[in-house]
Amino acid sequence: MGSISDISNEFIREEIEEYLERPEEKTRFVDMFLEASSKMQDIAAALIDGDHHTVDELTEQALNEGVEALEIMDDGLILGMGIVGIKFRENFIFVPEVLACARAMKAGMSHIEPILSDSGIDPIGTVIMGTVKGDLHDIGKNLCIMMLRGAGFVVHDLGVDTSEEEFMDAVEEFEAPILGMSALLTTTMPNMGKTIDAFIDEDLREDVKIMVGGAPVTQTFADDMGADGYGKDALECVTLAKEFLQETDDDW
Numbered sequence: 001m002g003s004i005s006d007i008s009n010e011f012i013r014e015e016i017e018e019y020l021e022r023p024e025e026k027t028r029f030v031d032m033f034l035e036a037s038s039k040m041q042d043i044a045a046a047l048i049d050g051d052h053h054t055v056d057e058l059t060e061q062a063l064n065e066g067v068e069a070l071e072i073m074d075d076g077l078i079l080g081m082g083i084v085g086i087k088f089r090e091n092f093i094f095v096p097e098v099l100a101c102a103r104a105m106k107a108g109m110s111h112i113e114p115i116l117s118d119s120g121i122d123p124i125g126t127v128i129m130g131t132v133k134g135d136l137h138d139i140g141k142n143l144c145i146m147m148l149r150g151a152g153f154v155v156h157d158l159g160v161d162t163s164e165e166e167f168m169d170a171v172e173e174f175e176a177p178i179l180g181m182s183a184l185l186t187t188t189m190p191n192m193g194k195t196i197d198a199f200i201d202e203d204l205r206e207d208v209k210i211m212v213g214g215a216p217v218t219q220t221f222a223d224d225m226g227a228d229g230y231g232k233d234a235l236e237c238v239t240l241a242k243e244f245l246q247e248t249d250d251d252w
């Protein structure tokens with residue numbers, strides 16, 4: 001493990017010391033922040049602080065200075081949200097504070113969205129994306145959508161709290177060969193399986209490849225519920241969608 005004192009941002013150093021109690025988590029975050037530039041640490045710090053104005057400003061500034069959108073997403077925004085998640089889990093902060101951080105995340109995403117979503121190529125396929133019923137988390141789904149659009153996919157975003165019927169209707173309406181479902185709660189994860197079952201019941205399962213993701217979802221869970229693929233992050237989401245496209249093309 002690198003030394004925490006080598007992290008340039010003082011706020012980040014204090015957050016790690018004060019809130020990260022599990023040794024393995026502390027080591028992991030120290031290493032990740034050591035890999036992040038001081039600019040990215042500043043963005044992460046502002047996000048953890050729930051300061052959307054500063055995230056907005058620093059993200060725009062970093063882009064103007066030539067920092068890659070993906071670097072800002074991974075080393076600034078997502079890394080910062082990782083600390084927020086731990087503080088939330090350990091009851092150091094509660095929903096209102098997390099909402100402020102989510103707002104800050106969205107302020108940063110609003111700058112990187114046009115860049116990541118702009119593929120400049122002809123559309124390569126259609127994907128339906130949504131967060132499952134009962135679940136209001138949409139940050140990760142929205143990142144996946146940006147990356148999919150950036151890779152040339154046309155994405156129809158069904159938003160959050162999406163019912164089985166809404167997923168099926170959208171797949172039929174847009175004749176989409178790919179469906180992606182996101183879930184962040186262990187209580188809503190089973191709704192992915194229920195949606196897959198609904199596709200089977202309506203005799204629509206063969207028409208669509210289904211991928212799933214979200215922090216609590218695992219490959220095993222995805223296999224058990226009969227999904228075609230699981231992706232741990234937005235990059236894997238794009239890889240999966242491209243693989244599905246290839247397989248669908250091969251079937252013709």
Ligand code: B12
Nearest residue numbers: 085089136137138139140180182185186213214231233234
């Ligand atoms: C932000 C947040 C909120 C915000 C959401 C704001 C928003 N607009 O999304 C608010 C404050 C609203 C919220 C509410 C709640 N939350 Co919350 N929340 C979080 C938090 C801190 C971060 C989630 C996040 O955005 N992560 C960052 C993104 C980038 O990561 P991601 O979502 O995992 O997405 C990535 C991958 O998973 C993947 N991916 C995502 N979707 C998909 C889809 C496909 C197809 C693929 C391939 C990949 C993929 O790619 C993404 C990009 O890399 C998590 C903590 C955590 N560790 O996840 C808790 C967390 C998910 N929340 C939790 C809880 C308990 C709640 C509440 C029940 C709290 C309450 N008492 O009310 C409510 C539930 C509301 C509801 N019905 O949904 C728990 C869930 C615990 C559990 N076991 O189920 C967590 C884990 C916190 C904890 N306690 O540890 N939350």
